[in-house]
Amino acid sequence: MAERKYDKISAIARRRGFFWPSSELYGGLAGFYDYGPIGALLKQNIEKVWKKIFIAQEGMLLLDTPNVMADSVFQASGHLEHFADPLVTCTDCNTNFRADKLVEEKLKIKTEAMGVDELNGAIIANGVACPKCKGKLGEVYKFNLMFGTEVGPGEEKRIAYLRPETAQGAFVSFERLWEVARKKLPFGAALVGRSYRNEISPRQGMIRLREFSQAEAEVFFNPSDKKHPCFKEVEKEELNLLTIEEQKKGKSEKGEKFTAKEAVHKKIIKSELQAYYLTLAKQFFNRIGFPDSSMRCRQQLSEERAHYSIDTWDIEIHSEDFGWIEVAAIADRADYDLKRHSETAKKDLSVTIDGKKFLPHVMEASFGIDRPFYLLLEHSLKAEGKRTLFKFKKKVAPFEAAVFPLVDKDKLPEKALDIYNMLLENNVMAQYDNSGNIGKMYARADEIGIPICVTIDHQTLKDDTVTVRYRDTTKQKRVHVKKNYEILHEIWEKD
Ligand SMILES: [Zn+2]
Structure with a gap:
């Protein structure tokens, strides 16, 4: 199956x-x-x-x-009076069933309009038994759902x-x-x-x-x-x-x-x-x-x-x-x-x-x-090649952006944290991750549907540019962190 x-x-x-x-x-x-x-x-x-x-x-x-x-x-x-479903209990094994669903399943008839008496009648007339142990079913009664x-x-x-x-x-x-x-x-x-x-x-x-x-x-x-x-x-x-x-x-x-x-x-x-x-x-x-x-x-x-x-x-x-x-x-x-x-x-x-x-x-x-x-x-769940991703709209995605240092050394984590904090100050719901190699971090971000990943590498230290990678296309782009708020434009762009 x-x-x-x-x-x-x-x-x-x-x-x-x-x-x-x-x-x-x-x-x-x-x-x-x-x-x-x-x-x-x-x-x-x-x-x-x-x-x-x-x-x-x-x-x-x-x-x-x-x-x-x-x-x-x-x-x-x-x-108290009306908010109830019809319930029937097996007299042998005591399992409970929704009487209307059971009758519908067994007799292949519509039961939405049937009351307790009609359901009782249908069960007796057709000898509907307990689906679990074939035992005798009791009387149908209304069970309040509160x-x-x-x-x-x-x-x-x-x-x-x-x-x-x-x-x-x-x-x-x-x-x-x-x-x-x-x-x-x-x-x-x-x-x-x-x-x-x-x-x-x-x-x-x-x-x-x-x-x-x-x-x-x-x-x-x-x-x-x-x-x-x-x-x-x-x-x-x-x-x-x-x-x-x-x-x-x-x-x-x-x-x-x-x-x-x-x-x-x-x-x-x-x-x-x-x-x-x-x-x-x-x-x-x-x-x-x-x-x-x-x-x-x-x-x-x-x-x-x-x-x-x-x-x-x-x-x-x-x-x-x-x-x-x-x-x-x-x-x-x-x-x-x-x-x-x-x-x-x-x-x-x-x-x-x-x-x-x-x-x-x-x-x-x-x-x-x-x-x-x-x-x-x-x-939203998509499988593309080896990737598994949720294509959530930006409005509902759990995080708007993920921020990673390319490697966990050479002052890259410090720089990544600076950029991460800058995003938080601008009310971007960002996630910081430095837990593995870049491929694994991308895969993890895809699997929780983060639309944009921001990677900080050695070049970032020189010119304040980062790699922006888009979840839906995996395309990458180099953008400036502060100049004209390039990075914020990428994150806030509508979908
Ligand atoms: Zn039973």
């Missing part, structure tokens, strides 16, 4: 410090991964690009709220949960945000942080995690105005759209190409607001390194939609090993959240604008960070 790309990437990831299973010393904990020193930088850079778009460009309000929230939050949000915990001791003890989405942090502080936003709509709140889902049997490595990172934008708007003031700026962008109707006809995997403007005009996407954020999401993935050809926008079927959404469009990126993977979702949450929190907290969260009182609606642009991180490794 051919080596899966996932295995190849995992091997490099461990060796070079991108990621590895968490708690590995004790056999690991399924669904939890550590980011190593290189992976942590790459991940941070992906988040930086996201913040640049949503905080700087879109002017959203950045929030940083706790991972643990009171049970009443999730009572109101509906997660991690519960307790806060405080004894009598004061309160039940709490690890948040299953960062979004709730924005809804529960809506009143504060409304003040900060100077009582004007629309405005957005942005959250970047960890979320938790106790997945029943995560077996897809970095693709399905129990603790994962999200970047979410919650845009509060007036439901009588589902337009966006900057739509004109994105209306010519092309999107590969796969609608519910086309999916039901079993049509074109990739969808059909429309501009954002056409999509709204032809009512393929129901509102300008949703089309705007879908386009913005696409642009984010473009910026971190995914071309349009690797992406599609798929409208979620009604049976797969989360309980709070009236219409959701996903952005999916294709993976060699895992097929189409959801990386972002633009969900029209309508007034669901503020309404439920108004009711549960017994506090009217409606606003008054121009004498009209109403509950703001929410358009959500929700992004996973770990999946794009992994997919970026998959899409």
Whole structure:
């Protein structure tokens, strides 16, 4: 069997410090991964690009709220009731299975719309047995995916949960945000942080995690105005759209190409607001390194939609090993959240604008960070001759430049350190390496995707010029360190 790309990437990831299973010393904990020193930088850079778009460009309000929230939050949000997967346990070997996945696999039928009773019926009628020991399966029941915990001791003890989405942090502080936003709509709140889902049997490595990172934008708007003031700026962008109707006809995997403007005009996407954020999401993935050809926008079927959404469009990126993977979702949450929190907290969260009182609606642009991180490794990994390299864009590469002395003597390390410090002073994220021969140092830099290597040799001592070597072409060029900031121009040049 051919080596899966996932295995190849995992091997490099461990060796070079991108990621590895968490708690590995004790056999690991399924669904939890550590980011190593290189992976942590790459991940941070992906988040930086996201913040640049949503905080700087879109002017959203950045929030940083706790991972643990009171049970009443999730009572109101509906997660205690709805955020669950059907579980079935073998009565002989006690192995747990996701009932819908098991029935889908065994009977080759679609199970998204099936409830607990229907799944039970299908298992009994078709004699579906435990795939592990052929034993009898028990009753299917709903298993809530939230991690519960307790806060405080004894009598004061309160039940709490690890948040299953960062979004709730924005809804529960809506009143504060409304003040900060100077009582004007629309405005957005942005959250970047960890979320938790106790997945029943995560077996897809970095693709399905129990603790994962999200970047979410919650845009509060007036439901009588589902337009966006900057739509004109994105209306010519092309999107590969796969609608519910086309999916039901079993049509074109990739969808059909429309501009954002056409999509709204032809009512393929129901509102300008949703089309705007879908386009913005696409642009984010473009910026971190995914071309349009690797992406599609798929409208979620009604049976797969989360309980709070009236219409959701996903952005999916294709993976060699895992097929189409959801990386972002633009969900029209309508007034669901503020309404439920108004009711549960017994506090009217409606606003008054121009004498009209109403509950703001929410358009959500929700992004996973770990999946794009992994997919970026998959899409950027290249084997060229004997070289293995990650062709990351400069914006997300863990380091912008690597600095080496050609040999570890003759005052070259001292000079190399001078140049390295000069780069740091100019805010270049540089890495210094003097650990081996030049070929090995180039190979190491390639394998962590550093776009430019700067080598200091004997000539540098005479005329302050260095060799710049480009990762993508291996071409080399002699540039001056200070004159006209030649070296900084090479590093900062756009890609
Ligand atoms: Zn069994």
